[in-house]
Amino acid sequence: AQSVSQHNHHVILSEAASLELGCNYSYGGTVNLFWYVQYPGQHLQLLLKYFSGDPLVKGIKGFEAEFIKSKFSFNLRKPSVQWSDTAEYFCAVNANFGNEKLTFGTGTRLTIIP
Amino acid sequence: GAVVSQHPSWVICKSGTSVKIECRSLDFQATTMFWYRQFPKQSLMLMATSNEGSKATYEQGVEKDKFLINHASLTLSTLTVTSAHPEDSSFYICSARWSLANSYNEQFFGPGTRLTVL
Numbered sequence: 001a002q003s004v005s006q007h008n009h010h011v012i013l014s015e016a017a018s019l020e021l022g023c024n025y026s027y028g029g030t031v032n033l034f035w036y037v038q039y040p041g042q043h044l045q046l047l048l049k050y051f052s053g054d055p056l057v058k059g060i061k062g063f064e065a066e067f068i069k070s071k072f073s074f075n076l077r078k079p080s081v082q083w084s085d086t087a088e089y090f091c092a093v094n095a096n097f098g099n100e101k102l103t104f105g106t107g108t109r110l111t112i113i114p
Numbered sequence: 115g116a117v118v119s120q121h122p123s124w125v126i127c128k129s130g131t132s133v134k135i136e137c138r139s140l141d142f143q144a145t146t147m148f149w150y151r152q153f154p155k156q157s158l159m160l161m162a163t164s165n166e167g168s169k170a171t172y173e174q175g176v177e178k179d180k181f182l183i184n185h186a187s188l189t190l191s192t193l194t195v196t197s198a199h200p201e202d203s204s205f206y207i208c209s210a211r212w213s214l215a216n217s218y219n220e221q222f223f224g225p226g227t228r229l230t231v232l
Contacts, residue, residue, distance in 0.1 A: 036223075
């Protein structure tokens with residue numbers, strides 16, 4: 001079974017600071033990787049996803065993530081955060097076949113100070 | 115894009131009653147839907163996987179007789195919390211997986227249902 005670790009539980013940054021949220025997964029096979037965002041009072045939205053190909057994935061709202069297979073990592077980055085990026089961020093993984101379920105990390109709460 | 119709705123968005127009920135939550139895929143067919151539970155400030159925990167026309171597959175520790183799941187059509191799955199108790203109070207979220215053969219296992223999430231059991 002796969003597992004996902006997000007080591008940063010709560011990150012506080014000032015506007016315009018650069019962001020990197022860590023995500024490591026554990027699984028022996030080929031995986032699909034996702035980052036979801038949950039804004040206060042809203043539902044989960046997909047930020048970006050990696051299935052195959054270029055390990056540097058660009059998503060919406062200026063976010064990107066890099067899949068480093070050797071490190072089992074899929075860290076989320078943004079060069080300059082905005083106050084509106086305040087939200088909960090979840091990394092998730094599923095196996096790259098069939099109807100395999102999504103396994104979520106515990107989430108990282110991001111607070112941006114104006 | 116793919117839209118998933120849930121109804122109701124919030125519900126308050128008395129202990130011992132049953133509550134039904136609906137999950138609908140509005141603009142696509144979903145052979146598989148997933149039900150998650152999210153406790154405050156915690157991650158989503160998968161409760162069960164629901165396949166259209168067959169019995170749901172429950173995760174370890176989830177009582178199938180308490181959380182009844184029905185996936186009667188390609189656009190609708192329901193979760194019924196039977197004999198609800200205060201400890202069942204939580205945020206229940208469904209997701210639907212696009213059933214196209216060349217899809218990449220992407221799930222689309224509903225807005226969630228806040229259940230409060232008094």
